Amino acid sequence: MKVLTPIQSYTETAAAGNSLRAGDLAAALGLRRMAQNRYRGPCVLCGHQTLEIRDGDRTVLVTCWHGCDRQAILAELRRRELLPDREQPFDREAWRREQERRREAEGFRRVGELLAEAALQELPPTDPARRDLTELQQRLRLDPVAEMAWWKQHKPELAAAMLEAWRKHERRLRRRTAQWVQKLEEEGSCG
Numbered sequence: 001m002k003v004l005t006p007i008q009s010y011t012e013t014a015a016a017g018n019s020l021r022a023g024d025l026a027a028a029l030g031l032r033r034m035a036q037n038r039y040r041g042p043c044v045l046c047g048h049q050t051l052e053i054r055d056g057d058r059t060v061l062v063t064c065w066h067g068c069d070r071q072a073i074l075a076e077l078r079r080r081e082l083l084p085d086r087e088q089p090f091d092r093e094a095w096r097r098e099q100e101r102r103r104e105a106e107g108f109r110r111v112g113e114l115l116a117e118a119a120l121q122e123l124p125p126t127d128p129a130r131r132d133l134t135e136l137q138q139r140l141r142l143d144p145v146a147e148m149a150w151w152k153q154h155k156p157e158l159a160a161a162m163l164e165a166w167r168k169h170e171r172r173l174r175r176r177t178a179q180w181v182q183k184l185e186e187e188g189s190c191g
Helices: 011-017 023-027 070-079 092-122 130-142 145-155 158-189
Strands: 032-035 038-041 051-055 060-064
Touching: 011 145, 023 032, 023 038, 023 051, 032 092, 060 070, 092 145, 092 158, 130 145, 145 158
Parallel strands: none
Antiparallel strands: 032 038, 038 051, 051 060
């Protein structure tokens, strides 16, 4: 069996202050993207095109649909230094930061797609800027975290405005949900 060399080992990823994502592991294994944060390719044990990797709540989820033992797959990935050793304690604070970063990137993606869609509706069909906007939409869908990081570095004012728009939208949704729940509770206590 050919041993794949990781593009970036888990220890290098952790040292850079990032947690491992399915895309990182998939790139190291040469897997192809099937959907957002879902990748498929050859299993590290049996070699069949049945290994699936996706992001879970706290970690990367690994499944071989050919039936290979999950623990054996994880052991092989640890041997290749693509996953941390089991002895490493779970860092809840790092996990929270990563979840917040992903949630922020998802909001950035939504606002960016809405802005791009509104601009596309205003532009004439022959305008060359349409191509840039559709490429932006694709980049936002493929990797919102990386795209948000680029915008924060190169266009910080615009990125900050987009994130603030998303936060205001989130606050509005929370208020409406609280009002709706309160109304339901009042109706339930009266009936």
